Amino acid sequence: MKGKITAIIVVIIFLIIVLPSTFYTVPMTQQVIITRFGKPVGKPVKTPGLHIKRPFVEKVIRFDKRILEWDGDPNQIPTKDKKYIWVNTYARWKITDPLKFYQSVRNEMGAQARLDDILDAATRDYITSHVLLEVVRNSNREMETAENELELAADIKAPIKWGRDKITRQILKKASKIVPQYGIELVDVRIKHINYVKEVRTKVYERMISERTRIAEKYRSEGQGKKAEIEGQMEKELQRITSEAYRKAQEIKGKADAHATVIYAEAYNNDPEFYSFIKTLETYKKSLTKNSWLIISTDNDFFKYLKNMKGK
Amino acid sequence: MQVFQWKKSGGSNPQVKKSWIIGIISGIFGIIILSTMFYQVDTDSVGVITRFGKYIDTTQPGLHVKVPLGIDKVVRVPVQRVQKEEFGFRTVKAGIQTEYIKGRDEDVSLMLTGDLNSAVVEWIVQYQIGNPVNYLYNIRNVRSIIRDASESVMRKVVGDRSVDEVIILSRREIAQESKDQLQDMLNSMGAGIHIVTLELKDVNPPDPVKPAFNEVNEAKQEMERMVNEAWESYNKIIPKAKGEAEKTIRQAEGYGLNRVNRARGDANKFLAIWKEYNRAKDVTKRRLYLEAMNEIYPQIEKKYIVDSSQKGLLQLLNLNEMGGKK
16 A cells, blocks of 8 residues: 555656656747757757657757847948948847857847847948938939929939948848858848938038028018019009000090081181181180270271261 | 645544545646636737647637646737837827927937938827737737837838928828838738828927028018018009099090080080171171170270371380389
């Protein structure tokens, strides 16, 4: 009885200790290598699920299988056209050969340090061998400006040959040649930030300000120009209106005068002699006034009776 | 060890004690099994099930059964929930009056435009987990890849546009293009993320340049004001001038009517008199003459009637008086 129980207990204890050391699971996110007394054995295990190894003597070392981060420090790099910029890149990578990885860089920390060197160098190489515009722009898309007057400078309109995407592809390509020896594959490299260094920034701001001031000035003078134009148009319109009115008025008056003349002529032509008689009398009435002096001879028609009745 | 102790103390009735112990052990065992056998998935999530670490199934919301004792494991992934990332600013307190921290993230928001100017661009990305399996197993820190890729894409899109386009003209296109490129980038890595929206928030020139941009707006308004003022005075003066012109023309017409009517009147008057005159020419002529004289002579104060034989009259006249009158 006693021996039986002891036997059962021994078996249970044995299982409790041995089982976990024999079976191990590989989660979806991991891959493992097996080492025997520190020496790697067999192929890395990448398939998830339950696996068996030799207990006690073999050890499981786990590595992430997923895409991992790498974020570079911002680097101050001059471009080919001697413009100093901050460039901050990021990359994504994964461990493709855990064994190589383990042997060459040991762990992720080691890999990050290696990637720092490789990617920083590749970035620097490609940035310095291109002008700023090539790094900033990505295509030869035609850019618009809000103020039509604002012409883009010729060096900015210059077509690019590379563009950011191609340059980052080059960086990726170059780095990808180096990293396999560490059991790493680079999935992606991108430029996250590009900014001017502080001193350049101030200058760029100054340029932007002067550009805007120029536009503002242009609007102001355009305003004045338009105002003058309207005023000129007004002046012209004014002259046209008054002169047209004058012309029409004179025409009307002239016509009326002519008409009147015809009327007079028609009437007076009946008897010019009588007309002049009547008109002369009327004129006398008007021109001889209180203050006139009248010296008349007695042989005047009016006074012919003054001397004698016969009037002779 | 405990087993031994119990065995010793319950030596009198070992059979009963044994079954009691077995009962407790199997009870505890049962509770453990039951508690790890059922699991619940909330309505906004799905459950991703792994057996010995290997993916086997995705389950929908509700109560489910799995293999207990840690053999099957469940990870709940909130696929319905829309998550948000902010770039260039940070919401401190969301609400009716949402508070933001601005300007802290200048590294994120300050970028170069295609005309080598600078702009401060702030934006948000809203996303959902589209494929929970990819989301869990392909990328280690999905949030950080969303952030990095967003920043990279936004810079790329802005880098192909002038500062005017970024700030004023094509905000919508920038958002759309960035969204598409971001989605492509995430897909290419199998991130399992679905971008719901990418929305531009404040897009400004850098602070030191802002006053200059405002100046342009002011100048634009000033221009409009000047033009308006000019039109205003135009509209004030021209109609008035038109009115005056009309007046001149009407006056001329009035003058014309006046002239013609007067002419007609004069002519008719003359014709009337002339008609009468024709009937008795001599008498009428005399009458007209005398009537006229009758009117004229009484008015004139200084009259000198000189005999027709008299000569050298002028000597008699007091010319000084005449001159003095002048």
